[in-house]
Amino acid sequence: MTSPTRSRRSDATRAAILRAARERFAADGYERATIRAIAADAQIDPSMVMRYYGSKEGLFAAAAEFDLRLPDLTSVPPAHLGEVLVRHFLARWEGDETLVALLRAASTNPGAAERMRGIFADQLTAAVATFGSDPALTARRAGLVASQILGLAFTRYIVRLSPIVDTTPDELVAWIAPTLQRYLTGTPPG
Amino acid sequence: MTSPTRSRRSDATRAAILRAARERFAADGYERATIRAIAADAQIDPSMVMRYYGSKEGLFAAAAEFDLRLPDLTSVPPAHLGEVLVRHFLARWEGDETLVALLRAASTNPGAAERMRGIFADQLTAAVATFGSDPALTARRAGLVASQILGLAFTRYIVRLSPIVDTTPDELVAWIAPTLQRYLTGTPPG
DNA sequence: ACCGTATGCCAACACCTGTTGACACGCAAT
């Protein structure tokens, strides 16, 4: 038995499968991304996928591993929270198709929706909770932020709505930052 | 041959198929909603679906027929545009699952995404254009509104994010109306 | 009453899906 720290020969295959899976899931969604297509992209046999990831669900679970990597919001000037967040999100998934894969799959796959809920209810809510406003409101504030952020991602990467696709990240930040800012620090209506 | 105005006997079947199709597409998405399941819901044979709608794509095209029914925005006080819009959208699809079906399908089905683009790029942009601000900006304003509106729908009906699901329509309107108001009538940033 | 046709069901096709088990190769340790 090789040492667990020593890289095994199959690690390259595992990585190739994961890369191909992310691409296919992002491009086609959960059901259209077939194991055969993923295996073909990775240039291996479909049965390898099963051996290394157990099932299609298991493969997706591994491929959709995602961390928002939210920055420490306590060290951000409170007036710039909105801008920092939009910019971070855009940068985060403009270069990583994992979230697009998750987004596409969440529409039809319950497990993916569950994971999406975890990411935006746990990670984001936790980050919002750090600059302690009214605890009773943090969940709602985080939810509202998620609604605008996910709407931006949905229109830009999934539906590909022209006015949103054609707008530069900087312009998007300028328009959307005030929205998040109000959701985060604005006084509740009513 | 029966008169085209006279209701034919099969109209009930056609309607039952359409109703079942909308339900299934809304609940399961395009690929998981099988013709057999739809036919079973409508209590008819799968081949009937093919005879009346030609193909699964044709059935979806018929089931996803959707009109935003946007009110005449010229007769709305400009300061209340945001509120009127959020309230209208919430009411519009809280009682009609067609848009949820379209939303779910748009993630994986190119035709559905195309239709979604049509709805929000044509109908919404046209409505925004009626209260004539800078024409060069109307498309972008409409796109931003779409991003928040679709994000709301996505988090509330698809991902079912708890803080958004648990919030009453009135509270959602209070929070989100100012966002749309700024996207519609606010001065451009920069 | 008759006949054409609209309506419906049944069985089957061809294809694709996730998944499985048997078998071959090559490397590493004994």
Next chain:
DNA sequence: ATTGCGTGTCAACAGGTGTTGGCATACGGT
């Protein structure tokens, strides 16, 4: 050299998919 195991390929299974053609039946016009 031989043994054991990690790695990989091949073929096949069982089930589900959209879709098609043929056959019964019941309705509506004459």
